[in-house]
Structures are given as structure tokens and as C-alpha cells.
Amino acid sequence: MAITPTLTYLDLQNRVLRWLDEADSTSTHTSTRIKEALNAAQRRLYYSKPWPFAMWPNEETVTTVAGTRVYALHPSVGKIRSLWSDDDGNFASLLPRRQWEVLGINRSTTARVNPSGWTMGPIWPVSAQPTTTGTVSIVSSSTSDTTSRKLVITGISNGNIEVGETLTANGTTTVTSTFSYSHILSASIQGSWVGTCTFKDNAGNTMLALTTGVESRDYPTIEAAESPAGSRVYRYTFLRRCPEMVNDGDLPAIKPNDLSEVLVYDTLLDETSYNTEMTAQALSVFNKRREELWKQLCDTHDDQILGAYPRTVRDLDAASLPRYIRE
Numbered sequence: 001m002a003i004t005p006t007l008t009y010l011d012l013q014n015r016v017l018r019w020l021d022e023a024d025s026t027s028t029h030t031s032t033r034i035k036e037a038l039n040a041a042q043r044r045l046y047y048s049k050p051w052p053f054a055m056w057p058n059e060e061t062v063t064t065v066a067g068t069r070v071y072a073l074h075p076s077v078g079k080i081r082s083l084w085s086d087d088d089g090n091f092a093s094l095l096p097r098r099q100w101e102v103l104g105i106n107r108s109t110t111a112r113v114n115p116s117g118w119t120m121g122p123i124w125p126v127s128a129q130p131t132t133t134g135t136v137s138i139v140s141s142s143t144s145d146t147t148s149r150k151l152v153i154t155g156i157s158n159g160n161i162e163v164g165e166t167l168t169a170n171g172t173t174t175v176t177s178t179f180s181y182s183h184i185l186s187a188s189i190q191g192s193w194v195g196t197c198t199f200k201d202n203a204g205n206t207m208l209a210l211t212t213g214v215e216s217r218d219y220p221t222i223e224a225a226e227s228p229a230g231s232r233v234y235r236y237t238f239l240r241r242c243p244e245m246v247n248d249g250d251l252p253a254i255k256p257n258d259l260s261e262v263l264v265y266d267t268l269l270d271e272t273s274y275n276t277e278m279t280a281q282a283l284s285v286f287n288k289r290r291e292e293l294w295k296q297l298c299d300t301h302d303d304q305i306l307g308a309y310p311r312t313v314r315d316l317d318a319a320s321l322p323r324y325i326r327e
Contacts, residue, residue, distance in 0.1 A: 007260050010248035012038055015264045020271065033274070034267060039245055041266035046242040046253055050081065052301055053255035054239040062222070066111050066230035070121045072128060072219040078241040080222070083118060086233040093117035095225055105225045112226040121221035125187040126199065126207035133158065133182040134202025142195025143171040149191040151199060155181040166190075169197065188216035259297045265290035 016034050046054060062071045073080075083092040095103065095117030105116055130136065138151045146169055154164035157179045164186075167175050180202070189197050189210050199208040208217065222236075243253050252260035268286045272278040 007252065007257055008248060009035075009038070009245040009250040009252070012252065012260070012264055012267075013248075015261070016267050016271070019264075019268055020275070034271075035245075037267040037270045038263050041263045041270070042245065042253060043242045045262065045266070047078070049298070049301075050079070050239060051255075053253070054078070054242075055081070056238050056240045059235050059237055062234045062236065064224070064228040064230055064232040064234070067227055069227055070221050070223045072124050072126070072221050073236070074238070075127075075217050075219050076240045077220045077238045079239045080120070081237045081239060083222070084235040085114075086235060088114060092234060095119050100225060107226065109226045111229040112224075113229045113232075115224040115226045115228045117225045118222050119225060121223035124184070124219040124221055125216060126184050127217075127219055128201075128205065128207055129183050130181055130201035130207070131203050131205055132201070134180050135177045136181050136184070136202065136207070137174050137176045137200050138167045138169060139174045139198050139200075140169050140171055140193065140195040141198070142193075144194040145169040145191075145197070146171055149189070149193050149197070151187060151189050151197060153177070153181075153187045153199075154185045155179075156183040156185065157181055169193075186216075190215075254297070256300060259293055259300065262290060262293035262297060265293065 013031070013034055016038070017030070020030075022030055056074070056076060060074050062073070064071070080094065083094060084090070085092045093116070095105075097119055099117075100107075103116060136153070136155075140149065149169040151167045151169070152164070153167065154162060157163040162185065163179045163181075165178055167177060169175060184207065187199060187208055193210070193212055195212075197208075197210045198206055199210075200206055210216070245252060251257060252263060254260040254263065265286045269283070269290060272283050272286070
């Protein structure tokens with residue numbers, strides 16, 4: 001008897017198919033539909049709560065540059081959990097844009113030692129924007145990347161105009177753009193690249209590196225409400241983006257593993273909207289089992305365990321002491 005059961009992507013698929021009496025079916029349509037539904041169910045559950053299992057294992061940092069408001073975060077960021085200022089020895093405020101006017105944010109301020117707060121910014125296709133306006137370039141790490149291997153980009157050029165072009169790789173020889181760019185809006189590769197495509201700005205700084213099988217990247221950003229001073233270090237923690245189950249042996253992102261069976265019943269509930277032969281009794285059973293597993297999953301990650309601190313809230317007046325909240 002296995003002490004710790006391990007449910008794989010294939011196990012979840014088979015459990016759904018057995019409920020549907022299609023375990024022996026060779027229908028690729030049914031198989032594809034179930035795979036898509038399982039991943040959709042995982043995404044819904046994954047982003048529904050700040051689960052501990054979704055936390056990125058490392059604390060990442062951002063160092064400010066004087067006059068620069070927006071900074072790229074790690075590409076795996078799904079949701080920021082904390083932002084800490086090393087210089088202040090305190091948590092930095094995350095402010096929604098709708099609060100800027102109420103709080104008297106001064107966007108004209110420069111080199112603010114303590115910005116009033118930060119907010120989530122746009123999604124960038126590069127880890128850093130060009131340091132100066134100028135041409136950009138690509139180069140591959142393999143001489144085989146020519147002709148059909150391309151990088152398609154759009155960006156903001158001179159005169160604040162949006163332009164785009166396609167850069168065709170020439171192996172390990174650098175290929176330079178026709179237009180000058182102050183900001184990159186999109187960047188994605190075409191063709192089956194053998195080596196790594198490195199995308200650089202006019203100063204030779206690497207903005208993006210794409211390896212085989214990775215066509216593009218998304219970099220979430222944070223924006224200082226007021227232009228910060230330089231060399232300020234901020235540490236952040238975050239929930240990582242939900243991974244996709246692809247191979248039969250992939251393990252679900254939902255932990256503990258045995259409770260990932262909740263995805264089976266989520267998928268079966270989705271199936272009732274497609275399969276008109278499903279009965280009301282079956283729907284009731286799926287709902288009940290899904291709710292039971294959901295409750296067990298929430299209880300497993302409940303922080304109200306022996307020795308846990310009581311929950312507290314802080315009044316809007318940041319100077320006031322925390323108040324304890326009775327459960």
C-alpha cells in the first residue's frame with residue numbers, strides 16, 4: 001500500500017473518463033476537452049486564494065534608479081504578496097491608482113527618498129526598457145538560426161509613434177533594427193530556433209533572452225506613485241503564476257497532492273454543461289464531493305493552528321496600533 005498517493009495529470013484524466021464511462025474511449029475530442037477542463041479548473045482554484053503552495057520560494061529585489069518610476073518584476077509573478085523597503089526597514093505601501101488624488105500624490109516630485117506608495121504597472125515583453133532611444137538588435141547563440149528565425153517587435157519610436165518590424169536572424173552575427181525605439185511594446189520569436197535569441201538595446205544591454213520553445217515572456221511591473229531616489233532596495237514576495245499540466249506524468253499544482261482530486265469534480269461539473277445525458281443526481285454528487293474536497297483543502301492551509309497569532313487589522317491612520325480581531 002502506498003503511504004503517500006501521487007495523483008498525476010493522467011490519473012486525473014482517467015478518473016474523469018471513468019465517471020463518464022469513457023475510460024476505453026479513443027476519442028481525441030473527448031480527451032482534449034477533459035485536458036483543457038482540468039487545466040481551467042486548476043487555474044480557477046489556484047487563483048481563488050493566496051495558497052501557501054503557490055508562493056515563489058525566493059525573495060526577489062528591485063533597486064531603484066533616480067528618475068525611473070516603473071520596474072520589471074520576475075516573469076513568474078502572479079500576485080505580489082509583500083513589498084519591503086530595506087532602507088526604511090518597513091513594508092512599502094501598495095496604493096491603487098484611484099487613491100492617488102485622495103492621498104495628494106505629487107507626480108511632479110523627483111528623487112523622492114520615500115515614495116508615498118507603489119502600484120502595479122503595465123506588463124512588459126522585456127525585463128528592461130531601452131536605456132536610451134536608439135536602434136535595437138538581436139543575435140543568436142547558434143549559427144543555425146537564419147532565414148526563418150525571426151523576432152517580431154513593436155515599440156515607440158521617435159516622435160512618440162508606434163512602429164513595428166521583423167528582425168531576421170543571421171546566426172551569431174548581430175542584426176540591427178531599422179527604427180529607433182524608446183520603449184518596446186511587444187517582442188516574440190518566429191520559427192524553430194536552435195540557440196538562444198538575445199534582444200539588446202542601443203547601449204548593448206540585454207532586454208530579453210528567449211530559449212528554444214519560449215516564444216515570448218511577460219514581465220509584470222510595479223510603478224512608484226512618485227519618482228524615487230536612486231539605489232533604494234525593495235524586496236518582494238509573490239504568488240507564482242499557475243503552471244500548465246502538459247505531460248501525463250505532470251503533477252497538479254494543487255497541494256497536498258491527494259486533495260488535487262477536487263479538479264476531477266470541477267471538471268465533471270463543467271462536463272454537465274456539455275454532456276446533456278448527465279443526470280441531476282450526478283450533478284448533486286459532483287457538487288457535494290467538490291465541496292467536501294474544497295473544504296478539506298481550505299482547512300489544510302488554514303493558519304488557525306496551535307500557536308498561531310490572532311488576526312489583526314490596522315486602522316487607516318498608520319500611526320495607530322493594530323487591533324485584535326476575535327474569530
